[in-house]
Amino acid sequence: xxxxxxxxxxxxxxxxxxRNIHSLEHLKYMYHVLTKNTTVxxxxxxxxxxxxxxxxxxLIWGDQNDSSVFDFFLEKNMFVFFLNILRQKSGRYVCxxxxxxxxxxxxxISHETSLYYLLSNNYVNSIIVHKFDFSDEEIMAYYISFLKxxxxxxxxxxxxxxxxxxxNDFALYTEAIKFFNHPESMVRIAVRTITLNVYKVSLDxxxxxxxxxxxxxxxxxxNLVWFIGSHVIELDNCVQTDEEHRNRGKLSDLVAxxxxxxxxxxxxxxxxxxxxxxxxxxxxxxxxxxxxYVYSLVxxxxxxxxxxxxxxxxxxxxxxVFLIIHYAPLVNSLAEVILNGDLAVFSSKVEPDIxxxxxxxxxxxxxxxxxxxxxxxxINKQKGKKRLQKRPNYKNVGEEEEEERGPxxxxxxxxSPSKGLKPSGESEEIEMVIMERCKLLSAxxxxxxxxxxxxxxxxxxxxxxxxxxxxxxxxxxxxxxxYAIFVLCLLYAMSHNKGIKQITLERIQLSAQDxxxxxxxxxxxxxxxxxxxxxxxxxxxKIRLATLELGCLLLKQLVFNKHGSIIKDVHLACLEGxxxxxxxxxxxxxxxxxxxxxxxxxxxxxxxLKPMNVEYxxxxxxxxxxxxxxxxxxxxxxxxxxxxxxxxxxxxxRVFFMLRSLSLHLQNEPETQLPxxxxxxxxxxxxxxxxxNSDLIACTVITKDSGQVQRFLAVDIYQMSLVExxxxxxxxxxxxxxxxxxxxxxxxxxxxSRALNIVIxxxxxxxxxxxxxxxxxxxxxxxxxxxxxxxxxxAKGRIQARRMKMQRIAALLDLPIQPANEVMGxxxxxxxxxxxxxxxxxxxxxxxxxxxxxxxxxxxxxxxPEVFTRVFL
Numbered sequence: 015x016x017x018x019x020x021x022x023x024x025x026x027x028x029x030x031x032x033r034n035i036h037s038l039e040h041l042k043y044m045y046h047v048l049t050k051n052t053t054v055x056x057x058x059x060x061x062x063x064x065x066x067x068x069x070x071x072x073l074i075w076g077d078q079n080d081s082s083v084f085d086f087f088l089e090k091n092m093f094v095f096f097l098n099i100l101r102q103k104s105g106r107y108v109c110x111x112x113x114x115x116x117x118x119x120x121x122x123i124s125h126e127t128s129l130y131y132l133l134s135n136n137y138v139n140s141i142i143v144h145k146f147d148f149s150d151e152e153i154m155a156y157y158i159s160f161l162k163x164x165x166x167x168x169x170x171x172x173x174x175x176x177x178x179x180x181x182n183d184f185a186l187y188t189e190a191i192k193f194f195n196h197p198e199s200m201v202r203i204a205v206r207t208i209t210l211n212v213y214k215v216s217l218d219x220x221x222x223x224x225x226x227x228x229x230x231x232x233x234x235x236x237n238l239v240w241f242i243g244s245h246v247i248e249l250d251n252c253v254q255t256d257e258e259h260r261n262r263g264k265l266s267d268l269v270a271x272x273x274x275x276x277x278x279x280x281x282x283x284x285x286x287x288x289x290x291x292x293x294x295x296x297x298x299x300x301x302x303x304x305x306x307y308v309y310s311l312v313x314x315x316x317x318x319x320x321x322x323x324x325x326x327x328x329x330x331x332x333x334x335v336f337l338i339i340h341y342a343p344l345v346n347s348l349a350e351v352i353l354n355g356d357l358a359v360f361s362s363k364v365e366p367d368i369x370x371x372x373x374x375x376x377x378x379x380x381x382x383x384x385x386x387x388x389x390x391x392x393i394n395k396q397k398g399k400k401r402l403q404k405r406p407n408y409k410n411v412g413e414e415e416e417e418e419r420g421p422x423x424x425x426x427x428x429x430s431p432s433k434g435l436k437p438s439g440e441s442e443e444i445e446m447v448i449m450e451r452c453k454l455l456s457a458x459x460x461x462x463x464x465x466x467x468x469x470x471x472x473x474x475x476x477x478x479x480x481x482x483x484x485x486x487x488x489x490x491x492x493x494x495x496x497y498a499i500f501v502l503c504l505l506y507a508m509s510h511n512k513g514i515k516q517i518t519l520e521r522i523q524l525s526a527q528d529x530x531x532x533x534x535x536x537x538x539x540x541x542x543x544x545x546x547x548x549x550x551x552x553x554x555x556k557i558r559l560a561t562l563e564l565g566c567l568l569l570k571q572l573v574f575n576k577h578g579s580i581i582k583d584v585h586l587a588c589l590e591g592x593x594x595x596x597x598x599x600x601x602x603x604x605x606x607x608x609x610x611x612x613x614x615x616x617x618x619x620x621x622x623l624k625p626m627n628v629e630y631x632x633x634x635x636x637x638x639x640x641x642x643x644x645x646x647x648x649x650x651x652x653x654x655x656x657x658x659x660x661x662x663x664x665x666x667x668r669v670f671f672m673l674r675s676l677s678l679h680l681q682n683e684p685e686t687q688l689p690x691x692x693x694x695x696x697x698x699x700x701x702x703x704x705x706x707n708s709d710l711i712a713c714t715v716i717t718k719d720s721g722q723v724q725r726f727l728a729v730d731i732y733q734m735s736l737v738e739x740x741x742x743x744x745x746x747x748x749x750x751x752x753x754x755x756x757x758x759x760x761x762x763x764x765x766x767s768r769a770l771n772i773v774i775x776x777x778x779x780x781x782x783x784x785x786x787x788x789x790x791x792x793x794x795x796x797x798x799x800x801x802x803x804x805x806x807x808x809a810k811g812r813i814q815a816r817r818m819k820m821q822r823i824a825a826l827l828d829l830p831i832q833p834a835n836e837v838m839g840x841x842x843x844x845x846x847x848x849x850x851x852x853x854x855x856x857x858x859x860x861x862x863x864x865x866x867x868x869x870x871x872x873x874x875x876x877x878x879p880e881v882f883t884r885v886f887l
Contacts, residue, residue, distance in 0.1 A: 035068060036075040038082055044069050045086075048095045054104035062099060063111045070115040077128045084131045093137040100141065106150050113156035116141070120163045129167060133175035138164070142185045151198070158204045161190050165211040173215050177222045183395075184225060187212045191234050192388050195241045199271070206278045213285050227289040233390030235297045236383045242275045243302050243321075243380050246331060250323035253638050259647050262636060269635040272331070276338045283341040295344045303348055305380040307332050309360055311352075312480045320360075321380055325484075326638060329500035333632050336507035336514075345513040352485070352508075353521055356478045482522070489542040492549050495561045496640060502564040505539075506628050509571060524572065532575040537585070543569045544588045547676075550669050551595035553602065558641060559652035559668050563626045566676045579680045586680060593673040600670045601827050603663040610663065611756070611816055614823055617667045618689050687826055690819050697733050697752040705737065706745035711804050714794040725750060727793070729807050732815050734758065734774075753789055755815040760808050767798040770805055 034040060047065045051058045069092065076083025087093075096116075099108060123129050132138065142161065148154045164186055168176070176186045190208040193201050216223040249268040252261060279298065283291055306321060310328040323331075332352070339345060351359055360378055385393070485504065488497035508514060509524050519525050523536040546565045550557035569589075573581040581589075604610065631637070636649045643655035656665045671688075678685055697703070710726040715736060725736040726747065734755055737747035753774035763769040770793045775785035795801040821831050 036072060036079075038076075038080060038086060041069065041072045041076075041083055041086060044072070045090055045092060048092065052095070052098060054099055054102050054108060059104065059108060063108060066096070066099075066112060066115050070119045073119055073128075073132075074122045077123050077125050081127070084128050088131045088134070091135070093132075093135065097137060097140055100144050106147065106153060109146060110150075110152050110156055113153065113160050117156060117160045117163050120160070120167065126171070129172065130175075133172065136175075139176065139185045142189050154196075154198070154201060158190070158193060158201050161186060162204045162207050165190075165208040168211050168215045170215065170218050173219060173222065177219070177225070179221045182225055182229070184212075184222065187226070188230060188391050188395075191230065192391070194234070194238055194387070203274070206281075210278075210281055210285070213282060213287055213290060217285070217287055223287065223289060227293065229394045230391065231290060231293040232297075233383070233385070233387050233394070235294050236301065237387040237390075239297045239302045240380075240382050242272070243306050245271060245275070246306065246323060246327070247321060250327045253327055254324060257640055259636075259639055259642060262639070262647075265638065266635040269633070269638070273334065273338070273633060276334055280339045280341070283339065283344070291341065291343070295341070295347075298344060299347055300378050301380060303332075303335065304351060304359060305378045307335075308348075308351055308355075308481060311484050312357070325488075326497060326500055329488075329497065329504055330632070330638055333500060333503040333507045336504065336511045337629055337632060340511055340513040342513040342515075345511050346515055346518060349508055349511075349514050349518050352481045352504075353518065354479060355481055357480060486538065486542065489539075489546065491546065491557065491561075493556055494641075495546075495557050498546065499558065499561045499564065499637060502561065502568060503628055503632055505568060506564060506571075507632075509568075533580065535572045535580065537582070540569065540572055540581075540585050541588075543572070544585060544592060547589065547673060548592040548595065551592050551599055551673065553599060555669075556641070556655065558655060559665060559672075560626070560631060560637070562669060562672055563652070564628070566672055567626060567628075569676065570679060573680065578682060581680055589673075589677060589680065593670075593677045596666070596670040596673045597827055599666045601829065603659075603666050604823070604827060604829065605820070611819055611823070613660075613664055614667055615690055615819075617664055618671055621668060621671050622689075687822065690822055691732070691754070696754075697730065697735055697749055699749055699752060701749045701752075702740055703728075703735075703737065703747050703749065704745065705747045710737075710747075711800055711807075712796065713800075713804070715791050716794065717789075717791040723750075727804055729755070729811050731811075731818070732756070734808060734811065751789060755808070755812045756819065758808065758812055760805055760812075762805065763792065766794070768796070768801050769794045770801060770808075772808070 044065050047061065051062055051065075054062060069087075072083060073087060076087075096112060099112065120129075120132070123132065142164075146153050146157055148157070164176070177184045187209070190205050194205050196202055196205070212226070216226055245268065249265070249272060252265050252268055256262070256265060279294065282294060306323065307328050309320060310322045311325060332348075335348070336345060383390070485501050488501045491498040505524060509519060516525055522539065523532075523534060524539065525532055543565045546557060547562060547569075549555050550562045573579055573585075631653075634650075634653065636647070637653055641655055642649065643657045645651070645654075645657055645661075647654070651661065651664070652668075656662045674688075675685070705726075705728065708728060710728055713725060713727050714722050715725050716722040725738060728735045728737055728747075732755060733752050735749050736751040737749050740746040740748050757775045759773045759775075761771045763771060772789065772791060772793055773787050774789040776788045793804065795804060824831050
């Protein structure tokens with residue numbers, strides 16, 4: 015849509031001038047061509063287009079090299095020719111080329127003086143208000159791109175070329191916002207960019223700010239809110255009609271568009287223009303968030319006149335609001351209604367003649383504006399012209415006229431600019447029914463004790479708080495966590511929103527994790543969270559991993575203060591019960607799969623590398639659909655139910671890890687047994703080892719990349735290493751490669767009894783990723799006997815390493831452990847077990863019950879001097 019239709023290199027004209035197109039002389043020649051072709055015809059259309067291009071090239075060159083070029087351009091008033099060409103209705107080809115060249119011209123002008131030349135005489139504004147054929151996509155694309163380029167040039171000096179204080183007109187802004195709901199997303203994005211650039215500049219220009227507030231803010235924001243709400247209803251319809259996950263592409267697009275809306279609203283709010291923020295906050299609260307989002311939490315009857323969306327969509331959208339928007343007056347008011355409000359907020363009924371009813375009757379209804387944005391702007395423009403004759407002083411535009419104007423002067427359905435606005439000296443929040451009640455509550459809550467707060471929080475459902483009651487009831491999810499995951503996201507988002515006052519969250523005792531004075535917590539919420547964990551640990555649990563992880567995050571935040579955990583013994587005991595259930599659940603799958611060890615280590619690695627990111631979770635449209643148990647949907651494993659024994663095993667392992675980590679964290683105990691392989695305890699490349707009296711096998715390692723090298727093969731308890739002699743010390747070796755035995759594959763070579771093919775894979779970063787080989791080589795030994803010895807040592811070492819790790823998992827699960835000297839037939843005498851390979855285990859790193867403390871060896875090797883030994887895990 016935004017592609018250029020012609021190359022930029024074509025040149026018009028000929029003769030002597032064409033030999034130096036970047037010069038003042040060539041510009042004079044182009045001017046001569048324009049004067050001879052003032053009327054556009056089929057014969058000179060191409061010539062005029064190329065002439066305009068050449069003029070633009072020369073202007074860009076002159077901006078950098080020759081100021082006389084712009085002097086001549088201004089002297090001859092050459093912009094008039096551009097306007098004349100447009101006004102002749104010369105066809106789309108000329109219009110497209112003219113807009114394209116103007117866009118390129120303004121993009122590349124860097125000197126302010128040159129820019130002032132181009133913007134003078136109001137010709138640019140005349141082009142902006144020209145009636146183009148916007149049904150043509152290419153014209154629309156270049157036009158909106160032209161407006162965006164101009165908006166990027168706005169500053170305190172250039173704004174006067176666009177905003178006319180005397181005529182009270184701002185064509186760049188008003189023409190742009192007319193396309194706020196254009197079907198093409200790129201156009202809508204450009205409009206948002208333009209408006210944000212305008213709002214930033216308006217902070218330093220009071221007349222312009224008053225114009226935006228009084229003439230455009232109410233119609234623009236009311237229509238914008240209606241557009242966003244209509245989009246939300248479309249999103250909800252898509253969710254309710256796509257239970258089979260067939261339209262996930264469309265749903266993802268709708269969710270992405272709504273996120274763009276919220277980020278745009280937040281961008282407006284963080285500009286921190288009080289006038290605009292008051293109007294926008296008023297419309298968002300009273301025309302969208304309360305009447306559509308919050309109202310849908312408790313009213314799902316389809317018989318009423320008010321529009322509604324489903325509960326899951328409402329919770330999802332509210333979570334996004336609190337995650338993205340942090341503007342205090344807005345999020346505080348919204349949080350107050352959710353946590354402390356009742357249906358009195360919506361006591362006013364929608365009357366058929368809603369436009370003629372009182373403000374309160376319609377202020378919390380999601381209704382379509384009575385006038386389109388374009389019509390509203392035209393009405394306000396006409397009013398401005400009448401007032402201009404009456405009062406030329408614009409310091410208080412839109413304030414005194416309200417007193418002089420009667421009700422009959424207000425168009426039907428159009429709100430007065432003073433409604434929802436505050437005078438510049440005021441900083442009060444928008445009045446709502448719920449706010450008065452909250453003020454009374456806050457006054458009484460300041461003097462109550464922590465015990466009274468806890469008791470009040472436990473009895474919150476008996477209060478008339480239907481929205482909060484719905485939120486807590488959704489956490490009862492023994493068979494269905496569809497709503498629970500959204501409630502957890504909502505509570506998380508509210509507790510992490512910087513704009514919400516702590517006193518608002520303390521009403522349900524949900525404050526920040528590092529709160530200094532928190533000595534109690536909400537027992538009702540804690541019990542519901544612990545029940546979710548208990549449900550997740552059941553064999554047939556329907557709790558998704560994402561829901562469980564969110565519950566763990568919230569519980570940590572709930573029962574922790576700056577000094578540590580304040581969880582009660584009874585709740586800790588319930589949590590320990592859930593952890594024990596998770597242990598029993600993993601026991602059912604222990605050794606049930608041949609790859610249990612690989613799954614166990616992979617799940618722990620994944621959990622540590624990819625902790626829950628709630629912002630990313632709430633960007634995923636797939637969680638809006640009912641939970642599914644098939645991987646064919648492409649939904650991430652943590653966001654759906656398991657399918658088959660392998661996924662059930664993975665889920666059980668992950669539940670065990672989460673609850674174990676939470677239990678240790680609440681009891682302030684360190685993790686001493688996980689991970690099974692600690693990176694700091696492994697042999698690494700370039701380590702220097704004492705290999706005196708160790709069993710080493712010389713071999714030639716042949717790889718595709720590095721050719722062939724001579725190395726010595728050494729086998730440790732968990733690793734195999736390739737070393738070369740250290741030139742500085744006899745009997746010492748430098749490690750050139752080290753890999754885990756458990757990830758190794760050894761096969762013989764058919765036509766060579768002295769060779770082995772060895773492949774060692776790097777642990778996969780995800781269960782679905784293909785294993786990446788970190789070593790893939792052929793090992794050639796001096797004879798077949800040494801080859802057989804190496805093969806047996808590596809094969810048995812792999813089995814032993816995996817078996818020892820399985821023993822450590824058994825210890826974690828409180829299962830009986832097979833003695834190490836009976837593992838896979840590797841029996842050793844007590845004297846043999848005291849002899850270790852070239853590294854031995856530092857027993858202080860593990861507890862006495864760790865089965866790997868007493869470890870067997872694979873070959874008869876002499877003990878290495880203790881002073882040179884290295885720690886190995």
